[in-house]
Amino acid sequence: MSTATNKGRGSLMGGAPGGAPSAAHALLPSDEPVQLVDQHGHPTDDERYPLPDGERLLGAYGRLVTGRRINDQANALVRQGRLAVYPSSHGQEACQVAAAVVLGGEDWLFPTYRDTVAVITRGVDPLEVLTLLRGDWHAGYDPYEHRVATQATPLATQLLHAVGVAHAAKLRGEPTVVLAMCGDGATSEGDFHEALNFAAVFHVPVVFFIQNNEFAISVPLKNQTVAPSLAHKAIGYGMPGERVDGNDLAALLAVLGAAVDRARDGGGPSLVEAHTYRMQAHTNADDATRYRSADDVERWVPRDPIARMRTYLRTLDLLTDEGERALADDADAIAAAIRKGLNTEVDVNPAELFEYVYTEKTSQLREQAALLREELARDADAAAAGTDGSIEGGRR
16 A cells, blocks of 8 residues: 555654754654554544544454454464464564555565564465465565565564665665564664664665564563663664554554655654564464463453454444454455465475575585485485385385
8 A cells, every 4th residue: 555645644753842852862762652542442642643544444454353364274274284383473463464554566575484464464375475384485475576575584684685675776766665574582683783774874765663572482572682672772873763552553554654654755764663462472383381471471462453443443433243244254265265275285396495596506506406306316216116215125
């Protein structure tokens, strides 16, 4: 969707009330995360960020419902052995949806491994997105079709790539904005520092979006930084930072929309920290009970982004029982298509591991591909001879 709808939604450059802010003060985030709809579904006031209109929120709410259904379905498919791994964003769907819908068609999204819902919301086919997590391919979609980079498992590496794309767009005079997503754990990586410093020095149109869900796998935020907030890190690079309630869809649309508009208008990079919570384990391979209690998780249940926005839209008479059923049916249809697609067996060709890594294969890749071909040929010969090629197989 075009960011034209974000115009006038506030500025990251707020400053001190009643007078002109100092240059440094203008870069500081809010003392408290921006919130436009509280956890009870009641609107709140913020003079810098007007509340998005109801119709826009209703459309984004539908994406929340779909996102939750995708998370639930993917977790079920992991248990059935149809997905190798799934990093759930259950409870973080508002961040996922907002990150995608504030961008225009000419913009780029750089997601992390946990941002499946954001990628799907951007328009990528769900089955193509889940191909990576099934383990069938490096990634299942063409990044250029929807301007979505492939999901990255290494922490923070995608931030450098995002800055590079933004820098290239600036050099070409293109109106492109890049939104780069990361988690709180990524802020402890050197790539995070390099990306922000380069973006600020070269004044490129990129928005860094941190989903602070309080844990880098098992490491709590307090063991990663003593900064007042992650958004405060922005001032060290000379860019504005902002904090936002990551479970408030309305606030996310307003704050991220303002950051995207600022970047497109030549204002340079900015950093937005969303305060949210990872309601489920890091992945299906993680036992979250070893580092946090059920009571800790339970405290976040009333802050659920879907329940909050549902209540608010009901008070505006924009969401009815019939509308809810229609949204649920649409989400179920997508889940059914995912189930059907992932229940189809795939004929995997191991030689494809070496395709599309580089435009031209490196000598190392050619060598590795040759070794694999030789190994596969030996296995085929052994199978034809009725043996598995091992010592034990030879004895049989």
